[in-house]
Amino acid sequence: MSLTKAEVTRLRSLQDKKVREAEGFYVVENVKVVAELLAAGHAFEELYALSGSELPPGAGAPVWVSAEELARISHYPTPSSVLAVGRMRRADLAPGELAGGLTLALDGIQDPGNVGTLLRLADWFGCARVLLSSDSADLFSQKVINASMGSFVRVRVVAGSLEPALALARVAGVPVLGADLAGESVHGLAATANAVLVIGSEGRGPSPAVRAEVSRWVTIPRYGGAESLNAAVAAGIVLAALRRT
Amino acid sequence: MSLTKAEVTRLRSLQDKKVREAEGFYVVENVKVVAELLAAGHAFEELYALSGSELPPGAGAPVWVSAEELARISHYPTPSSVLAVGRMRRADLAPGELAGGLTLALDGIQDPGNVGTLLRLADWFGCARVLLSSDSADLFSQKVINASMGSFVRVRVVAGSLEPALALARVAGVPVLGADLAGESVHGLAATANAVLVIGSEGRGPSPAVRAEVSRWVTIPRYGGAESLNAAVAAGIVLAALRRT
Numbered sequence: 001m002s003l004t005k006a007e008v009t010r011l012r013s014l015q016d017k018k019v020r021e022a023e024g025f026y027v028v029e030n031v032k033v034v035a036e037l038l039a040a041g042h043a044f045e046e047l048y049a050l051s052g053s054e055l056p057p058g059a060g061a062p063v064w065v066s067a068e069e070l071a072r073i074s075h076y077p078t079p080s081s082v083l084a085v086g087r088m089r090r091a092d093l094a095p096g097e098l099a100g101g102l103t104l105a106l107d108g109i110q111d112p113g114n115v116g117t118l119l120r121l122a123d124w125f126g127c128a129r130v131l132l133s134s135d136s137a138d139l140f141s142q143k144v145i146n147a148s149m150g151s152f153v154r155v156r157v158v159a160g161s162l163e164p165a166l167a168l169a170r171v172a173g174v175p176v177l178g179a180d181l182a183g184e185s186v187h188g189l190a191a192t193a194n195a196v197l198v199i200g201s202e203g204r205g206p207s208p209a210v211r212a213e214v215s216r217w218v219t220i221p222r223y224g225g226a227e228s229l230n231a232a233v234a235a236g237i238v239l240a241a242l243r244r245t
Numbered sequence: 246m247s248l249t250k251a252e253v254t255r256l257r258s259l260q261d262k263k264v265r266e267a268e269g270f271y272v273v274e275n276v277k278v279v280a281e282l283l284a285a286g287h288a289f290e291e292l293y294a295l296s297g298s299e300l301p302p303g304a305g306a307p308v309w310v311s312a313e314e315l316a317r318i319s320h321y322p323t324p325s326s327v328l329a330v331g332r333m334r335r336a337d338l339a340p341g342e343l344a345g346g347l348t349l350a351l352d353g354i355q356d357p358g359n360v361g362t363l364l365r366l367a368d369w370f371g372c373a374r375v376l377l378s379s380d381s382a383d384l385f386s387q388k389v390i391n392a393s394m395g396s397f398v399r400v401r402v403v404a405g406s407l408e409p410a411l412a413l414a415r416v417a418g419v420p421v422l423g424a425d426l427a428g429e430s431v432h433g434l435a436a437t438a439n440a441v442l443v444i445g446s447e448g449r450g451p452s453p454a455v456r457a458e459v460s461r462w463v464t465i466p467r468y469g470g471a472e473s474l475n476a477a478v479a480a481g482i483v484l485a486a487l488r489r490t
Contacts, residue, residue: 124468149471229366243466
């Protein structure tokens with residue numbers, strides 16, 4: 001088939017976060033990631049595939065396109081063999097929800113690869129949800145989705161302002177832990193079924209407004225000269241401690 | 246001053262690993278990283294700086310160049326204000342060295358950002374050294390140096406084939422731990438002053454030849470659906486356990 005100019009323009013424009021938010025759709029092109037998301041039960045709204053290419057299981061009937069058309073709609077200089085379009089779903093925090101399970105709260109994590117890695121980590125440690133601050137990388141950017149390796153589908157993510165959510169957690173008596181360069185040692189932390197863990201950007205740590213909602217500071221003892229740990233590494237070490245059996 | 250064509254060609258060509266190995270020099274351009282390396286006591290052989298730009302402390306007398314010259318010698322489309330050239334130093338393993346302290350052995354970690362993050366982690370946890378397999382990202386690539394944030398200078402790195410080094414560790418009675426999807430739980434691991442920890446690529450894990458040298462397998466219990474953890478996250482969790490006090 002031949003795509004209209006308007007269709008090409010629409011699909012290309014979804015690389016812009018503002019357009020994604022206005023339209024309510026996002027794009028995934030990496031065929032391996034599309035396969036992982038389909039395998040995890042994710043349904044796409046539209047799928048464009050290179051004529052004659054092999055489709056991932058569960059892809060359904062795609063719109064077959066030529067290499068030239070795929071190059072025109074792709075967000076990358078070197079297109080994959082598919083371009084999948086999904087509908088963005090925004091989750092809201094239910095009242096009292098934070099009282100159940102572990103919550104990973106990401107404050108100003110701007111690197112999309114880091115956010116994806118953190119989603120994967122939250123998935124590994126069975127976090128009930130991830131809170132993603134508005135100034136973190138966009139959940140629906142391809143880099144985040146690719147780095148999450150399918151955890152994008154499995155982890156419940158609530159995006160928005162962290163402060164009101166953390167204030168609710170405090171009112172509900174759920175401990176709000178913050179990882180920082182000073183605090184009690186992670187090695188003394190007891191395993192905890194219900195808690196929120198706040199991870200800030202590795203340079204600055206959590207923002208002042210978020211810091212005000214943290215009830216306990218946790219640190220990872222340092223033995224050498226590095227000034228900081230990668231945010232995902234720090235989160236992994238604290239989550240492992242919370243899950244210690 | 247005006248750089249000769251041969252000088253421009255030489256500086257540009259150092260972005261190629263083979264040229265770096267033949268010439269024995271590497272390049273760092275990120276001015277923040279150059280400043281960190283200087284602050285950590287690293288000496289550069291040559292420093293090219295944009296005329297009129299501010300130099301990091303300890304930079305010494307640079308070769309001042311024009312924006313056009315900097316663009317010609319830079320390895321990036323958008324040059325920084327400095328280009329520093331350092332001399333590559335290759336470390337060899339001393340006899341019996343592995344018996345002292347913690348060693349992080351990286352097996353086939355190809356992503357340079359991951360290798361840099363792992364160097365930073367080794368620095369944080371005071372590892373005595375890092376062994377870097379020949380099929381890992383090159384220590385002297387700018388991406389590794391930038392991601393290491395100065396740990397490049399502080400951590401002793403021995404690059405080469407892992408198997409003979411690990412075999413020496415085994416003979417010396419140093420435990421060689423390997424992180425994998427199966428093994429004893431990291432939570433049961435006792436703090437250990439002298440050990441080698443082998444981290445493989447997150448997709449494949451350690452290579453078969455390296456696996457044969459591992460004496461104990463350690464795993465990070467999983468609670469959710471993710472298929473793997475990022476290599477640096479896994480290394481951080483195991484190193485934290487080895488440093489538990």
